[in-house]
Amino acid sequence: MLTIYHVTTTRGMRVIWLCEELGLDYHVEKIDFSKEFRATPEWRALNPVGKVPVMKDGDMVMFESGAMVQYILAKYGAGRLAPAVNDPQFAQHLQWMWFGEATLSRPLGEIVNHRREFPGEQEIPAMIEEMKDRIEACLQALADHTQDRSYLLGEAFTAADIMVGYALMLVEMLAPERMPAELAPYWERLQSRAAYQTAKAV
Numbered sequence: 133m134l135t136i137y138h139v140t141t142t143r144g145m146r147v148i149w150l151c152e153e154l155g156l157d158y159h160v161e162k163i164d165f166s167k168e169f170r171a172t173p174e175w176r177a178l179n180p181v182g183k184v185p186v187m188k189d190g191d192m193v194m195f196e197s198g199a200m201v202q203y204i205l206a207k208y209g210a211g212r213l214a215p216a217v218n219d220p221q222f223a224q225h226l227q228w229m230w231f232g233e234a235t236l237s238r239p240l241g242e243i244v245n246h247r248r249e250f251p252g253e254q255e256i257p258a259m260i261e262e263m264k265d266r267i268e269a270c271l272q273a274l275a276d277h278t279q280d281r282s283y284l285l286g287e288a289f290t291a292a293d294i295m296v297g298y299a300l301m302l303v304e305m306l307a308p309e310r311m312p313a314e315l316a317p318y319w320e321r322l323q324s325r326a327a328y329q330t331a332k333a334v
């Protein structure tokens with residue numbers, strides 16, 4: 133049984149969304165997201181940089197949401213939601229998986245962290261705008277790519293859509309004005325999935 137240490141609408145959502153899509157059993161432990169709790173030795177023993185999520189599978193403990201998604205696909209996916217290594221789309225799948233975290237979620241996370249550490253009048257608007265420009269470049273790339281396909285790899289929904297879909301939820305929370313209209317059909321397709329809605333509510 134997988135245990136996911138989670139806070140609502142944080143990156144553990146990707147893992148929950150994937151488990152829901154695959155019909156896997158999992159258990160969610162909600163944790164205290166305060167800086168104080170995340171600094172405790174107890175939490176640092178699970179996540180050495182004090183972030184969420186953390187996932188356990190028996191004695192195995194891991195942090196990094198994208199790695200959790202890859203672990204679950206490899207161990208419990210039974211070939212579902214990702215192309216096999218010898219499939220021509222294997223590389224594209226990895227690319228969009230990591231684009232979702234390393235390129236699109238990064239400036240989104242910087243906005244969240246900046247606002248937490250420098251609230252109200254301490255906020256530096258130019259910094260926020262710069263991050264939003266980076267986000268917009270990613271969104272335009274996604275809009276262009278999804279014009280002639282239902283999902284990132286074509287007509288089949290894959291885990292790459294989960295990695296990117298989580299980031300699009302953050303865009304809606306943090307920079308909705310930067311979402312290109314042409315990206316809306318793809319984003320609506322993701323939001324209409326029951327597994328997405330369940331994961332968002334946990």
Ligand SMILES: N[C@@H](CCC(=O)N[C@@H](CS)C(=O)NCC(=O)O)C(=O)O
Nearest residue numbers: 142143183184185196197198233241
């Ligand atoms: N690359 C990591 C990023 C983890 C991360 O930034 N988590 C956020 C919540 S979604 C967090 O714990 N932020 C608190 C902080 O950075 O202080 C992953 O994908 O798991």
